[in-house]
Amino acid sequence: MHILIIGAAGMVGRKLTQRLVRDGGLGGKPIDKATLHDIVQPSAPEGAPFATTTVASDFSLPGEAAKLVAGRPDIIFHLAAIVSGEAEQDFEKGYRINLDGAWKLFEAIRAVGDGYKPRVVFTSSIAVFGAPFPAAIGDEFFTTPLTSYGTQKAVGELLLSDYTRKGFFDGVGIRLPTICVRPGAPNKAASGFFSNIIREPLAGHEAVLPVPEDVRHWHASPRSAVGFLVHAATMDTSRIGPRRALTMPGLSATVGEQIEALRRVGGDKVVARIRREPDTTIMKIVEGWPRNFDARRATELGFVAETTFDEIIRVHLEDELGGKIA
Amino acid sequence: MHILIIGAAGMVGRKLTQRLVRDGGLGGKPIDKATLHDIVQPSAPEGAPFATTTVASDFSLPGEAAKLVAGRPDIIFHLAAIVSGEAEQDFEKGYRINLDGAWKLFEAIRAVGDGYKPRVVFTSSIAVFGAPFPAAIGDEFFTTPLTSYGTQKAVGELLLSDYTRKGFFDGVGIRLPTICVRPGAPNKAASGFFSNIIREPLAGHEAVLPVPEDVRHWHASPRSAVGFLVHAATMDTSRIGPRRALTMPGLSATVGEQIEALRRVGGDKVVARIRREPDTTIMKIVEGWPRNFDARRATELGFVAETTFDEIIRVHLEDELGGKIA
Numbered sequence: 001m002h003i004l005i006i007g008a009a010g011m012v013g014r015k016l017t018q019r020l021v022r023d024g025g026l027g028g029k030p031i032d033k034a035t036l037h038d039i040v041q042p043s044a045p046e047g048a049p050f051a052t053t054t055v056a057s058d059f060s061l062p063g064e065a066a067k068l069v070a071g072r073p074d075i076i077f078h079l080a081a082i083v084s085g086e087a088e089q090d091f092e093k094g095y096r097i098n099l100d101g102a103w104k105l106f107e108a109i110r111a112v113g114d115g116y117k118p119r120v121v122f123t124s125s126i127a128v129f130g131a132p133f134p135a136a137i138g139d140e141f142f143t144t145p146l147t148s149y150g151t152q153k154a155v156g157e158l159l160l161s162d163y164t165r166k167g168f169f170d171g172v173g174i175r176l177p178t179i180c181v182r183p184g185a186p187n188k189a190a191s192g193f194f195s196n197i198i199r200e201p202l203a204g205h206e207a208v209l210p211v212p213e214d215v216r217h218w219h220a221s222p223r224s225a226v227g228f229l230v231h232a233a234t235m236d237t238s239r240i241g242p243r244r245a246l247t248m249p250g251l252s253a254t255v256g257e258q259i260e261a262l263r264r265v266g267g268d269k270v271v272a273r274i275r276r277e278p279d280t281t282i283m284k285i286v287e288g289w290p291r292n293f294d295a296r297r298a299t300e301l302g303f304v305a306e307t308t309f310d311e312i313i314r315v316h317l318e319d320e321l322g323g324k325i326a
Numbered sequence: 327m328h329i330l331i332i333g334a335a336g337m338v339g340r341k342l343t344q345r346l347v348r349d350g351g352l353g354g355k356p357i358d359k360a361t362l363h364d365i366v367q368p369s370a371p372e373g374a375p376f377a378t379t380t381v382a383s384d385f386s387l388p389g390e391a392a393k394l395v396a397g398r399p400d401i402i403f404h405l406a407a408i409v410s411g412e413a414e415q416d417f418e419k420g421y422r423i424n425l426d427g428a429w430k431l432f433e434a435i436r437a438v439g440d441g442y443k444p445r446v447v448f449t450s451s452i453a454v455f456g457a458p459f460p461a462a463i464g465d466e467f468f469t470t471p472l473t474s475y476g477t478q479k480a481v482g483e484l485l486l487s488d489y490t491r492k493g494f495f496d497g498v499g500i501r502l503p504t505i506c507v508r509p510g511a512p513n514k515a516a517s518g519f520f521s522n523i524i525r526e527p528l529a530g531h532e533a534v535l536p537v538p539e540d541v542r543h544w545h546a547s548p549r550s551a552v553g554f555l556v557h558a559a560t561m562d563t564s565r566i567g568p569r570r571a572l573t574m575p576g577l578s579a580t581v582g583e584q585i586e587a588l589r590r591v592g593g594d595k596v597v598a599r600i601r602r603e604p605d606t607t608i609m610k611i612v613e614g615w616p617r618n619f620d621a622r623r624a625t626e627l628g629f630v631a632e633t634t635f636d637e638i639i640r641v642h643l644e645d646e647l648g649g650k651i652a
Contacts, residue, residue, distance in 0.1 A: 091492065130568065130569075140467075140468050141466075141468065142466050142467065142468040142469065143468065143469065143484075144487070144568070144569045145484070145487075145488070146491070146568060148488055148492070151484050151485070151487070151488040154484050155481050155484055155485070158469075158471070158477050158480050158481055158484075159477070159481070161470070161471075161477070162471070162474055162477040165472070166417065166474070242456065242470070242472060243456075243470045
């Protein structure tokens with residue numbers, strides 16, 4: 001089996017690659033070959049039990065997507081995107097990569113023809129939804145995004161369903177929750193604090209909390225995100241029906257609940273490393289974000305996420321810190 | 327004021343042009359100039375109290391949309407589309423005109439810059455919705471189209487809202503009901519019979535009814551469609567908010583109710599010209615169509631449609647038959 005990962009150099013792409021290397025296969029079938037693609041050269045994984053090729057290119061440029069699918073990969077993970085903040089600042093770049101890039105990829109797959117029909121896993125986002133929201137956003141809530149990024153993802157979902165309906169590929173769109181705890185250096189994204197207040201204190205560093213403790217948000221661990229991708233790549237898609245975009249399960253937690261979970265896992269000493277520094281700009285941005293979902297369809301289709309924030313913290317301890325708290 | 331109509335040679339485009347010629351203005355402001363565009367040369371209206379220019383071009387080709395907006399029209403009506411059946415058969419053509427064409431138009435407006443911010447009225451369709459449906463489709467029902475045409479229109483709606491949010495133009499998307507009674511020759515479209523069974527008997531001809539009388543559908547007259555366009559072009563858009571696509575009001579009626587209205591207006595003699603000839607193919611297609619809406623938002627925003635089918639028939643009699651029944 002041949003796997004193509006577009007956007008393989010990002011955090012989720014690297015973790016997905018690690019998982020495939022560890023498993024050596026997908027859905028019980030061995031992987032023969034993986035093509036890892038990104039705008040910058042992804043690093044080749046060590047110890048892979050299959051052949052790996054790394055490719056750097058701008059897949060939104062004419063002809064580039066065709067090159068990526070010419071080898072007829074069986075499964076295509078499309079993770080590449082201009083993130084929300086940048087897509088909002090650079091209107092043209094966001095539309096070029098997130099909308100036109102995705103469309104060009106779908107068109108390149110269609111152009112192969114000759115019975116080629118890969119599984120396409122498209123990463124979407126809860127940014128396809130725009131306030132005002134119900135208490136919990138159900139599977140039939142409408143997509144009225146309030147950002148260009150959310151608009152571009154919502155368009156990708158529509159194309160994914162139509163190209164799937166026409167039989168050009170077998171698409172599954174997964175709307176990821178906010179990934180928490182995000183590894184790496186503190187992130188300046190408006191959502192960064194959700195991870196910062198867990199990751200930094202556990203590592204012995206101070207973290208800034210810019211919002212009140214009653215702010216509620218929707219989380220899943222990086223490990224769950226990879227699990228969603230693997231399940232989307234291997235599941236029986238005949239059970240999905242024509243509505244191919246699925247809100248992934250996650251955990252709705254307030255910042256206060258995050259902090260209490262951190263206290264249970266790391267103790268008062270760790271929690272004391274959180275410094276409150278209210279930031280009205282961030283508060284205002286966060287007010288427009290979804291807080292809670294009822295992701296029934298995805299749950300019934302076998303997607304699984306954490307059910308407590310303690311669990312999310314323990315995943316971070318295991319996967320990033322070798323179990324050690326500073 | 328300068329008006330641009332893209333898709334001016336179609337039935338709705340011609341009726342909109344007639345209305346503008348009759349009124350001489352829009353929203354209390356005189357029209358100085360109208361540019362009438364279509365893929366075929368639209369006919370110039372007679373007796374217009376303003377200058378008219380007719381243009382034939384494929385607006386989806388590079389540079390063509392830029393030419394259309396170079397004159398900085400104040401109001402742009404975008405009515406051009408590949409219809410549902412053709413978009414389903416010719417995948418590439420549908421996407422080229424309905425999606426890429428609309429996007430190129432929006433991009434051409436954005437490229438003018440320099441404070442240019444026209445009102446853009448985008449005609450969408452109830453085809454953005456896909457079965458299964460609730461008893462009445464509300465304003466917050468999600469858009470999960472089951473045709474390429476519906477997908478392309480749903481994408482257009484998303485782009486319209488985002489370009490409006492970013493201040494590149496002031497967009498209003500209107501989802502038209504099925505237009506009934508459609509004037510002209512009997513139409514081979516699957517929906518044609520809804521109009522045929524009224525228009526043909528009133529004109530003294532036989533019409534074929536391919537479905538049972540309990541089939542329910544959503545209608546508005548051509549006159550109402552033009553009324554929607556004019557209201558969308560002139561209304562106070564600050565009342566709409568960021569969700570710019572609006573389901574237009576209409577009338578939900580069964581075929582049996584259509585026929586009883588025809589009997590009240592035209593008598594038994596006219597109704598006797600309807601011949602029942604069940605067609606399982608058409609029955610199956612019609613099963614997937616929306617039957618009823620709760621178009622509360624548009625109604626509150628001042629859009630008005632017929633409230634009885636008798637009224638829809640009387641509009642046809644007045645506007646197409648000079649009041650005479652054959």
